[in-house]
Amino acid sequence: VDPDEYFTPADTFRILMATDNHLGYMEKDPVRGDDSFNTFEEILQLAHDHEVDMILLGGDLFHDNKPSQRSFHTAMTLLRQYCLGDRPCHIDILSDQSENFPDRFATVNYQDPNFNVSIPVFSIHGNHDDPSGGGNLCALEVLSVAGLVNYFGRQATLDEVHIKPVLLRKGGSRLALYGLGNVRDERLNRLFRDRRVYMHRPKQQETEWFNMMVLHQNRVAHGRNNFIPETYLADFLHLVLWGHEHQCLIDPQINESKDLFVTQPGSSVATSLCEGEAATKHVGILSIKGTTFAIEKVRLRTVRPFVMDEVVLDSVPELYAKDQTAVNEFLQQKVAEMIERARGSWKELNPDLADELFPKPLIRLKVEYSGGFTTFNPQRFGQNYIDKVANPKEILSFYRKRTATRVKSA
Amino acid sequence: VDPDEYFTPADTFRILMATDNHLGYMEKDPVRGDDSFNTFEEILQLAHDHEVDMILLGGDLFHDNKPSQRSFHTAMTLLRQYCLGDRPCHIDILSDQSENFPDRFATVNYQDPNFNVSIPVFSIHGNHDDPSGGGNLCALEVLSVAGLVNYFGRQATLDEVHIKPVLLRKGGSRLALYGLGNVRDERLNRLFRDRRVYMHRPKQQETEWFNMMVLHQNRVAHGRNNFIPETYLADFLHLVLWGHEHQCLIDPQINESKDLFVTQPGSSVATSLCEGEAATKHVGILSIKGTTFAIEKVRLRTVRPFVMDEVVLDSVPELYAKDQTAVNEFLQQKVAEMIERARGSWKELNPDLADELFPKPLIRLKVEYSGGFTTFNPQRFGQNYIDKVANPKEILSFYRKRTATRVKSA
Ligand SMILES: [Mn+2]
Ligand SMILES: [Mn+2]
Ligand SMILES: [Mn+2]
Ligand SMILES: [Mn+2]
Numbered sequence: 001v002d003p004d005e006y007f008t009p010a011d012t013f014r015i016l017m018a019t020d021n022h023l024g025y026m027e028k029d030p031v032r033g034d035d036s037f038n039t040f041e042e043i044l045q046l047a048h049d050h051e052v053d054m055i056l057l058g059g060d061l062f063h064d065n066k067p068s069q070r071s072f073h074t075a076m077t078l079l080r081q082y083c084l085g086d087r088p089c090h091i092d093i094l095s096d097q098s099e100n101f102p103d104r105f106a107t108v109n110y111q112d113p114n115f116n117v118s119i120p121v122f123s124i125h126g127n128h129d130d131p132s133g134g135g136n137l138c139a140l141e142v143l144s145v146a147g148l149v150n151y152f153g154r155q156a157t158l159d160e161v162h163i164k165p166v167l168l169r170k171g172g173s174r175l176a177l178y179g180l181g182n183v184r185d186e187r188l189n190r191l192f193r194d195r196r197v198y199m200h201r202p203k204q205q206e207t208e209w210f211n212m213m214v215l216h217q218n219r220v221a222h223g224r225n226n227f228i229p230e231t232y233l234a235d236f237l238h239l240v241l242w243g244h245e246h247q248c249l250i251d252p253q254i255n256e257s258k259d260l261f262v263t264q265p266g267s268s269v270a271t272s273l274c275e276g277e278a279a280t281k282h283v284g285i286l287s288i289k290g291t292t293f294a295i296e297k298v299r300l301r302t303v304r305p306f307v308m309d310e311v312v313l314d315s316v317p318e319l320y321a322k323d324q325t326a327v328n329e330f331l332q333q334k335v336a337e338m339i340e341r342a343r344g345s346w347k348e349l350n351p352d353l354a355d356e357l358f359p360k361p362l363i364r365l366k367v368e369y370s371g372g373f374t375t376f377n378p379q380r381f382g383q384n385y386i387d388k389v390a391n392p393k394e395i396l397s398f399y400r401k402r403t404a405t406r407v408k409s410a
Numbered sequence: 411v412d413p414d415e416y417f418t419p420a421d422t423f424r425i426l427m428a429t430d431n432h433l434g435y436m437e438k439d440p441v442r443g444d445d446s447f448n449t450f451e452e453i454l455q456l457a458h459d460h461e462v463d464m465i466l467l468g469g470d471l472f473h474d475n476k477p478s479q480r481s482f483h484t485a486m487t488l489l490r491q492y493c494l495g496d497r498p499c500h501i502d503i504l505s506d507q508s509e510n511f512p513d514r515f516a517t518v519n520y521q522d523p524n525f526n527v528s529i530p531v532f533s534i535h536g537n538h539d540d541p542s543g544g545g546n547l548c549a550l551e552v553l554s555v556a557g558l559v560n561y562f563g564r565q566a567t568l569d570e571v572h573i574k575p576v577l578l579r580k581g582g583s584r585l586a587l588y589g590l591g592n593v594r595d596e597r598l599n600r601l602f603r604d605r606r607v608y609m610h611r612p613k614q615q616e617t618e619w620f621n622m623m624v625l626h627q628n629r630v631a632h633g634r635n636n637f638i639p640e641t642y643l644a645d646f647l648h649l650v651l652w653g654h655e656h657q658c659l660i661d662p663q664i665n666e667s668k669d670l671f672v673t674q675p676g677s678s679v680a681t682s683l684c685e686g687e688a689a690t691k692h693v694g695i696l697s698i699k700g701t702t703f704a705i706e707k708v709r710l711r712t713v714r715p716f717v718m719d720e721v722v723l724d725s726v727p728e729l730y731a732k733d734q735t736a737v738n739e740f741l742q743q744k745v746a747e748m749i750e751r752a753r754g755s756w757k758e759l760n761p762d763l764a765d766e767l768f769p770k771p772l773i774r775l776k777v778e779y780s781g782g783f784t785t786f787n788p789q790r791f792g793q794n795y796i797d798k799v800a801n802p803k804e805i806l807s808f809y810r811k812r813t814a815t816r817v818k819s820a
Contacts, residue, residue: 028544066479069552070545077514078553084524104487114494116524134438135480143480144558145486 003287005296008119011171013091013288016047017250017295020217020267022128024071025369030362031390034270035304036063037074042302043268043283044082045136047119050285050298053170055083056120058243058265059126059182059216061149062139066132072142079148082324085118093352095202096103100152103141103173108150115147122166124153125181126243128214133210139179140270145349153214155180156408158187161197165211175290176209177203178237182216189225192232199234210288211236216243219264230262239263239286239293247276250284250297263295270306273364273394278308301349304390305342309334321372328376331365332384335395340347360390370400411699413704421581423501423698426457427660427705429468429474429653430677432538434481441770441800446473449486452712453678453693454492460695460708463501463580465493465529468653468675469536469626471559472549476542478491482552489558495528500722501753504584505577505612509618513551518560520686525557529661532576535591536626536653548591563624569572571607577619583699584610586619589649590687591624592654597771599635602642609644621646621700626653627742636717640665640672647702649673657686660694660707673705680716683774688718711759714800715752715771719744724781738786741775742794745805748773749798770800780801780810784805 025036046057075330089110098106101328110117113332122138125131131138131154136297143149155161161183167178178199183191191197202209213234218227218241233240240262241253248266265284270277280295311320311334342361352355363385369375375398382392389395435446437622438819441793457465520527532552535541541548541564553559565571567602568586571593575586586692587607593601601607623644628637629652647670649662658676665672675694692707721744723729729737754770760767773795779785785808792802798806799808 069476069543069547069549072482073545073547073555076552080524080555080557081514086523104491113496114490114526116526133479135483137479137483141477142483142486144492145483146558147490148556158482 005070006292007287007289007294011173012174013053013054013168013173013210013286014050014284016043016050016052016055016056017263017265017284017286018043018055018266018268019241020060020126020246020318021057021260021272022073022267022269023137024067025063025068025271027068027268030221037078037300039119039268040075040299041082042300043148046192046283048082048357051087052119052285053089055242055244056119056177056214056286057121057123058214058241059101059124060128060243060267061253062129062144063271065129065139067129067139070141075143076146076148079121079143083119083121083148086116087093087118089117090170091120092169093281094169095169096166099164100166101144101157103144103353105145109144111148112368117147118335119409120150121148122150122152122177123178124179124214124216125151125244125388127261130182150297152177153181155181156182156190159196160185161188161191162200163198163213164200165202169207174205175288176211179214180209180213180215185222185226185228186396186409187218189228189232192228196356198389199236204390208290210238210291210293212241212288212375214241214243219245219282230260231257233258233260235259238291241265245276246271247279248281250295251284252293255389256298260292264275268300268303270362273306273308273362273391273397275308278306299349304359305346306364307342307361308364308366309338310368312368313373314368319373321374324374324376325374328381331381331396334365335363335385335389360388361393363389363390364391365396367396367398368401369398370404413433414703415695415806416701417704421583421699423464423578423580423583423585423620423696424460424462424466425649425696426460426462426794427468427673427675427694427696427700428465428654429651429675430470430536431467432470432473432677432681433485435473435479435679436580437478437480441456442714447488449678449691449710449712450485450637451488451492454488454709456693456708458492461497462695463499465531465533466587466649466696466722467533468622469534470534470538470653470677471536472539473681475539475549476541476551477539482549484584485553486556487557489531489553493529493531493558494526496526497528498531498560499527500580501530502579503775504578504579505575509574510576511554511560512564513554519554519557520558527557530560531558532587532589533564534589534624534626534653538593538709550695562587563591565591565593566592569600569606571598571673572610573608575612575621576609576676577612584615584619585698586621588621588623590623590625593817595628595632595636595638598627599638601643602638609646611646611695612725618700620648620697620701620703622649622651624653625653629655629672640670641667643668643670645669648701651675653695655686656681657689658691660692660705662703662705671703678710678713680714680772683716683718683780683807685770687717688716688774694733708760714769716774717748717752717771718774718776719748720776720778722778723783724778729783730745731784734784734786737783738791739805742790744775745773746793770798773799775806777806777808778782778811779808
């Protein structure tokens with residue numbers, strides 16, 4: 001069937017999915033300081049333009065669990081600008097709101113008569129913006145009390161995990177949204193193995209619900225019990241929005257053994273210079289009607305271009321270990337090519353923008369130097385690129401074949 | 411005339427005045443941690459019960475210019491609970507809102523269609539919550555972007571000060587509200603002397619306005635130019651709400667040479683153990699009709715009882731300098747009396763509350779020890795009072811007649 005015909009507006013949830021926006025990442029950097037905010041604004045603009053019913057975020061909205069005043073102010077400014085307004089939200093909420101949103105107000109923001117919400121935002125917390133400090137507050141609770149975000153999926157205790165879904169209805173479609181804010185991976189893995197993770201399914205019309213889960217955990221194995229295997233998740237789920245992993249793998253991947261799909265939107269700002277972050281970044285527009293869904297992916301245009309490459313010095317015929325000058329020139333030429341590649345893909349993505357708006361790209365060149373080559377100071381190398389590259393001090397990364405790589409926390 | 415007859419509701423502004431709430435003061439103290447929040451809640455409850463048109467705050471709403479997540483969360487929770495709602499606000503705003511509230515939204519909160527505001531709060535900043543950090547943001551701007559506070563009186567530059575009033579009308583009454591957030595006293599004093607403080611009076615109906623100013627500066631002289639003499643203020647003002655000074659002097663005091671009145675509400679939580687803070691604390695309900703005003707003062711009931719006293723050891727007949735035990739016993743007896751005094755005034759103020767709700771009071775006994783008496787460790791003395799006094803370590807303060815006293819910043 002043609003999706004445009006199948007997904008009739010009155011019965012279709014339209015949800016913008018994004019995650020790991022890391023607001024405030026490098027906010028003091030004169031070049032990159034606004035990156036996280038700019039792309040979050042683009043995402044909200046997309047939600048507005050696509051007239052979605054709601055936004056669903058997968059955690060790490062803030063980079064720090066105690067965001068700066070500027071991060072709070074910017075997040076609130078953007079949410080107020082794009083998510084408040086007169087367009088009504090056509091989603092009914094059927095679950096007990098005091099269980100889903102257990103604060104003093106115990107209500108979803110768009111049903112509070114004191115706020116005029118056009119696009120409700122639902123979010124769990126990640127490991128970066130987890131509850132902490134005096135009162136064990138989560139930054140999302142500050143946005144929640146301001147009526148700007150619906151924060152859900154926080155566990156009262158960690159002896160057992162009880163996930164009570166937010167139950168939503170739009171026309172004839174029903175969505176059960178199971179949220180689980182980040183829990184230390186080893187602990188959650190253990191709770192799953194001990195069968196202490198309880199999914200509280202609605203008792204009525206059990207088969208009619210579209211069952212979706214949002215979580216923020218390692219998906220890639222980092223040691224034996226330091227991730228959550230997809231096979232641990234409940235059989236009845238149709239779709240999982242997986243936060244925390246920064247690589248964009250937003251096209252739904254089926255887990256055959258479970259007959260469930262996983263979508264991993266990835267971060268909207270690169271917080272490390274690794275392959276996963278260099279992949280092109282998207283958000284998804286999820287359509288759900290009955291128990292059928294589709295994801296339209298939308299490429300983000302404001303993301304700073306990031307080109308990553310690798311060179312093995314010993315396999316370059318014209319280079320000799322003792323000729324440092326030639327090695328340096330070779331690497332400079334390589335970096336120049338990478339900058340041009342960044343420019344090319346940026347222009348393709350932004351044909352309407354003037355050339356001079358090309359932002360300084362992120363460039364990372366990994367250099368394998370075994371075979372008698374010597375390393376040199378990457379910071380000094382970077383001095384030539386202060387006006388051309390956003391991360392001049394960190395362009396080069398020397399390694400040897402044998403070097404063990406450590407996985408960075410996302 | 412009888413005020414109740416004169417101040418007809420349709421033509422009378424009713425404004426709750428408070429200042430120096432110092433939210434977050436000692437928030438980590440297990441005994442006093444909630445004091446600032448509790449009394450702020452009482453103030454908002456009073457505003458609600460008295461059905462005022464608006465709340466006017468004189469600065470130092472927060473104790474820190476980077477409030478903790480908990481302070482923000484609590485402030486926003488209380489403002490949302492008490493100041494949003496269906497009761498309409500009957501005040502028209504006649505001035506250019508983009509000049510009064512120069513942020514992205516440029517609107518007074520109760521006229522923003524996305525918020526349902528029942529009691530608008532207007533506030534300037536103090537020296538404790540002044541603009542700072544990345545983006546030079548003021549904590550009040552965070553509340554402002556959340557639609558919870560109307561932050562005004564910030565100066566774009568400090569070469570000249572231009573104060574453009576918020577112009578308000580209720581029925582036949584007109585109120586021009588001149589706000590000036592805290593500026594370093596020496597600097598502002600200088601600007602006044604250089605005639606660089608400009609009050610932008612409305613051109614129409616000049617004589618019909620009730621002219622009120624809110625500022626947050628030293629009123630008491632601390633050195634020659636380190637305060638703002640009342641005589642520096644504009645002649646045409648009718649009333650000044652003076653923030654920053656923590657002693658409650660809320661009954662309007664006339665400055666004869668200027669024919670203007672000053673009301674100094676004082677802090678709502680004691681942030682130092684000095685005489686000024688020990689005075690009973692009030693907020694004011696200001697009524698304005700035409701160019702006439704009245705202030706009804708309302709005593710705050712949640713303020714932690716604070717009794718201060720002084721003893722000159724050498725003038726107590728039964729004490730001898732060498733008999734430390736007797737001195738210690740004498741001081742203990744004195745402190746016990748002070749606790750009973752605190753209990754008495756608390757019961758008088760809270761006749762409806764059970765005795766066991768009597769909060770641990772603040773007790774400060776100044777001890778003049780000249781004449782051969784020796785001091786002893788106030789912290790050790792305090793160990794007897796951990797269950798009885800909120801500030802056990804700081805009950806005693808030894809001094810000698812000659813000791814110079816330094817004035818603390820409020
Ligand atoms: Mn994460
Ligand atoms: Mn992340
Ligand atoms: Mn002050
Ligand atoms: Mn103060």
